[in-house]
Amino acid sequence: MRLQLIAAWAAGLVCASGGLARAQDVTQQVDVHGFYYKETSTRVVQPRMEVLAQIPRTSTLVGAEYSLDAISSASIAAGNRVSDNILTEYRNQVGARVVQSLNRLRLPVPARVGANYLRSRESDYDSDTVGGQASVDLFERNTTWTLAYSHSFDTVYDRPRRTRRDSLDTDFLSLSVAQLLSPTSVGVVGFEYAYLNGFQQNPYRTVATAGNLNEVVPLIRNRYTAFGRVAKLLPASGTTLQAIYRFYHDDWGLNANTLEGRLYQDVTPNLDVRLAYRYYTQGHAYFAKARYDTRVDQAYTSDPKLFAFDSHYIEGQARLHLSGLHGLQFWGWFENGFVEATFGVLYSGSTFGNCGPLDPTHECADKFLALGLTLPL
Amino acid sequence: MRKALSIGVVLLAAAGSARARPVLVAGVGAGVDVEPSRPNPAQGGSYPSADLAAFSFEGEILWSQLGLLARGVGVDGSIDYQSTGFDRFALTVAGTFRPLAHRLRPDSYARVVASRLAVELGLTYQRILATYNTADNLGLHLGAHADFPLGMPQDDHGVFVRLIVQRPIILIDDTISNGIAPDPFNAGAPSVQVLGVLAVAF
Numbered sequence: 001m002r003l004q005l006i007a008a009w010a011a012g013l014v015c016a017s018g019g020l021a022r023a024q025d026v027t028q029q030v031d032v033h034g035f036y037y038k039e040t041s042t043r044v045v046q047p048r049m050e051v052l053a054q055i056p057r058t059s060t061l062v063g064a065e066y067s068l069d070a071i072s073s074a075s076i077a078a079g080n081r082v083s084d085n086i087l088t089e090y091r092n093q094v095g096a097r098v099v100q101s102l103n104r105l106r107l108p109v110p111a112r113v114g115a116n117y118l119r120s121r122e123s124d125y126d127s128d129t130v131g132g133q134a135s136v137d138l139f140e141r142n143t144t145w146t147l148a149y150s151h152s153f154d155t156v157y158d159r160p161r162r163t164r165r166d167s168l169d170t171d172f173l174s175l176s177v178a179q180l181l182s183p184t185s186v187g188v189v190g191f192e193y194a195y196l197n198g199f200q201q202n203p204y205r206t207v208a209t210a211g212n213l214n215e216v217v218p219l220i221r222n223r224y225t226a227f228g229r230v231a232k233l234l235p236a237s238g239t240t241l242q243a244i245y246r247f248y249h250d251d252w253g254l255n256a257n258t259l260e261g262r263l264y265q266d267v268t269p270n271l272d273v274r275l276a277y278r279y280y281t282q283g284h285a286y287f288a289k290a291r292y293d294t295r296v297d298q299a300y301t302s303d304p305k306l307f308a309f310d311s312h313y314i315e316g317q318a319r320l321h322l323s324g325l326h327g328l329q330f331w332g333w334f335e336n337g338f339v340e341a342t343f344g345v346l347y348s349g350s351t352f353g354n355c356g357p358l359d360p361t362h363e364c365a366d367k368f369l370a371l372g373l374t375l376p377l
Numbered sequence: 378m379r380k381a382l383s384i385g386v387v388l389l390a391a392a393g394s395a396r397a398r399p400v401l402v403a404g405v406g407a408g409v410d411v412e413p414s415r416p417n418p419a420q421g422g423s424y425p426s427a428d429l430a431a432f433s434f435e436g437e438i439l440w441s442q443l444g445l446l447a448r449g450v451g452v453d454g455s456i457d458y459q460s461t462g463f464d465r466f467a468l469t470v471a472g473t474f475r476p477l478a479h480r481l482r483p484d485s486y487a488r489v490v491a492s493r494l495a496v497e498l499g500l501t502y503q504r505i506l507a508t509y510n511t512a513d514n515l516g517l518h519l520g521a522h523a524d525f526p527l528g529m530p531q532d533d534h535g536v537f538v539r540l541i542v543q544r545p546i547i548l549i550d551d552t553i554s555n556g557i558a559p560d561p562f563n564a565g566a567p568s569v570q571v572l573g574v575l576a577v578a579f
Binding site for chain 2: 050053058096333
């Protein structure tokens with residue numbers, strides 16, 4: 001269950017580097033990445049592999065991805081507060097997608113449609129997602145509109161009893177537009193809406209301030225996100241600057257703001273680096289309280305993500321093109337690819353989770369490490 | 378293990394001396410893992426067999442008739458398969474051999490598929506996780522695969538679907554406690570795994 005959140009967070013970090021532009025400009029490649037995520041009581045190792053290739057003599061791209069989360073958690077994270085055992089488990093995920101250009105239909109403007117499927121399995125959580133996407137280029141490709149929809153069918157299991165516990169359905173809709181602002185700058189704005197209906201609490205989490213009752217949160221959640229991004233290339237220095245802003249609101253009363261800046265710098269013809277900083281701040285859900293009155297309150301939570309907190313994320317990335325391997329035996333096979341190393345630290349405020357004043361022995365810094373190899377086809 | 382390493386070194390050396398890069402294959406996919414019936418001494422009789430979801434990724438270095446394959450297969454068995462209650466992740470290194478590669482002219486789709494039929498032989502290591510326990514198994518890997526190109530290929534490159542049938546033969550069978558069976562038991566191996574992989578050769 002917890003893996004869903006961690007994986008989404010880690011994937012978000014990596015995908016954020018390309019964002020919409022990368023999604024729209026699909027290229028044939030083989031990508032292998034390894035991720036390591038460390039927080040106070042949890043370690044996640046995640047190898048991931050993705051292939052994306054064009055079917056010969058067609059304008060159809062097909063792709064598939066696989067990722068494995070190997071997670072180790074201290075027992076307290078698993079809801080067992082008596083034992084010091086380490087809980088370990090796997091989460092497997094596989095996805096497939098197809099993107100079809102509509103050029104043969106002789107539409108007045110270039111357009112593409114796509115479909116994707118994602119299947120995820122772990123010991124107490126199954127998830128299946130189907131989605132579709134359409135995009136259209138306007139004004140000699142200076143403007144690109146993208147509309148996407150997906151639906152997730154999740155099932156939650158009770159691990160100790162090995163029975164089905166409940167389900168969660170999620171509808172996700174997004175609309176974005178990317179606009180070339182000048183020969184060296186581009187802007188993106190978009191809006192996302194998600195409707196969640198079903199079991200959304202952690203089945204293992206209890207709420208000490210509500211008499212150790214199991215966590216209960218509302219069944220329905222409407223989530224809204226508006227975002228914008230501006231990128232500017234400075235050709236003379238080989239520098240790209242990006243600024244990103246996201247505003248989030250949901251009907252649980254939680255508002256959040258994210259500000260992010262990125263600097264991409266070409267160091268040599270084969271090496272470029274990226275530095276990023278992100279500030280995140282949020283309020284609390286309307287039912288998140290320091291103490292509950294179980295005779296009155298209908299919802300109880302001790303989820304730190306539903307209480308007010310802020311965080312600072314700092315990341316550095318280096319990407320090395322492997323053209324220097326040209327002519328070498330064996331290693332020369334990879335001369336067209338590049339390797340990538342990313343290291344990030346997430347500093348959460350002292351009000352988040354069990355770090356800070358509540359437990360000074362725990363550091364409020366989560367660490368993230370990723371190593372990857374990408375081979376264009 | 379030493380023999381497998383030796384084979385790998387020889388294959389890589391042969392590739393290096395040839396200077397031209399062999400075809401590389403990468404693919405990911407999913408399929409089914411068939412777990413055998415297991416004895417249940419506590420209650421008498423045996424646990425039934427079960428079909429579990431399996432997920433895989435792989436890479437292969439491919440010469441005209443021989444190949445060197447690395448494959449990972451994850452199996453989710455912790456909730457559906459109550460008699461087992463553990464997850465399995467297997468890493469396999471194997472040599473592959475295409476017996477018909479030099480005997481058939483690839484002038485039709487059926488002949489292309491036939492010429493790419495391959496058998497696999499190698500070593501497999503399995504890491505098995507139950508809630509608070511782990512096991513490590515080591516064994517032989519036996520398998521076969523067929524490649525179905527998406528469209529008629531001009532050469533060895535391109536995108537294709539690979540259908541795999543494989544079975545490990547466990548030589549070192551570790552025990553595991555899964556909280557269901559009263560005593561630790563041997564983790565064993567699946568009866569067979571059938572996988573479909575979307576792959577690209579480049």
